Amino acid sequence: MILVTGGAGFIGGNFVLDWLAGSEEPVLNLDKLTYAGNLDTLASLKDDSRHVFVRGDIGDRELLAHLLTEHRPRAVINFAAESHVDRSISGPGEFIQTNVVGTFNLLEAVRGYWNDLTVADKQSFRFLHISTDEVYGTLLPGDSPFAETHPYEPNSPYSASKAASDHLVRAWHHTYGLPVLTTNCSNNYGPYHFxxxxxxxxxxxxxxxxxxxxxxxxxxxxxWLYVKDHCSAIRRVLEAGTPGETYNIGGWNEKPNLEVVHTICSILDELQPRADGKSYSAQITFVQDRPGHDRRYAIDARKLERELGWRPAETFETGIRKTAQWYLDNLTWIQGVTSGSYRDWLKEQYAL
Structure with a gap:
């Protein structure tokens, strides 16, 4: 069995679905079910005995110890995080609590469990921490993409909290010998995205x-990285990554935000045209930039390709078309996550 934390969120939920689509190995799924955690994402697993869901917080060390002792996972994959930059600016405290304190508590619970394993089980155990390229800061137009050796220069409360969690994971490896792996990914997109x-x-x-x-x-x-490509990369790192190492995961798809939006509009113009015949691009509205908005991120994923043989299967063009079609086919899922509180937050954030 593997333990996945944050497995009802966007990337974690896709990973759980992807894992059980290709493996008989069970998943113990721990998720706090905050606003972005959605069990509807996992509806297809409702009667699947391989999926064991527990609602809980990675900050609850007593619960973690109980779950680890009872289920004896061979690996822990930590997706649990507050992840939206805008929300981190308006309310940084939750990000520190979950991303820093929560990761610390998870590491300590796992360290206690790992220390009691047999020598053979210790050697095969892995703690895989999912992080972001935002910890590296921002790039100028001509700068080389972020490599794993790039210095950490986080510029938002979110990225600073993730940088802190990365440092904790690294320290627990070098100080205590915990067999950790860290991945830093670029912007994900795809099905089940809040x-x-x-x-x-x-x-x-x-x-x-x-x-x-x-x-x-x-x-x-x-x-831009299609989420299913991200899942395949995580599986590969878990399978063959070297403990203590960091692997950048990217899609090799650098795009300005405005180009991304125009591409989506063009696809929707084709798949579901507006009733008035105009392009969806007519709805584009420029709003005031957010504080400290990083100008450019780019990932150098050559280490992952060179050492573990992984490359993304999707281009941006193929991935974004699949994404748009998925949302058109799953409007019920979207309606289920767009609660009144979410609509209030959008109004506050974008003044629309």
Whole structure:
């Protein structure tokens, strides 16, 4: 069995679905079910005995110790995190509590469990920590992409909290010998994405005849990674990664935000045209940029390819088309996550 924390969120939920689609090994799924955790994502596993769901917090060390002792996982994969930059600016405390204190408590619970394993089980055990490229800071247009050796220069409360968690994971390896792996990924997109992030927000607002909010001039550049490619990379790192090492996971798809939005509009124009015949791009609305908005992220994923033989299967063009089609086919899922509190937050954040 493996233990997945945050397995009802966007990336964690996709990973659990992906894992059980290709493996008979059970998953113990621990998730706090905050606003972005959604059990509807895992509805297809409702009667699957391989999926054991527990609602709980990675900050609850007593619960963690109980679950580890009872289920005896061979690996822990930590997706649990507060992850939205905008929310971290308006309320940084939750990010420190979950991403820093929560990771500390998880590491300590796992260390206690790992210390009691047999020598053979100790050697095969892994703690895989899922992190972000945002810990590296920002890049100028001509700068080389982030490699694993790039210094940490986080610029938001979110990225600072994730940087702190990365440092804790590294320290627990070097101080205590815990066999850890860390992955730093670029911007994910795909099915089951909570519609506060750019791509699902644009799709949802386009279909709802609402403004498509673009921060600043829309020229912030991100490297886009299809979530199912991310899942395959995590599986590969878990299988063959070297303990103590960090692996960057990227999609080799650098795109300015405005280009991403125009691409989505073009796909929706084709798949579900507006009733008035106009392009969805007519709904684009520029809003005030957020504080400290990093200009460019780019991931150098050559280490992962060189050492573990992984490359993404999707281009941005193929991945974004699959994503748009998924949302068109799953409007019930979207309606289920767009609660009144979420709509209030959008109004506050974008003044729309």
């Amino acid at each position: 519609p506060e992030k750019l791509i699902p927000l644009v799709i949802l607002n386009a279909l709802s005849d609402k403004p498509l909010p673009i921060y600043g001039d829309g020229q912030q550049v991100r490297d």
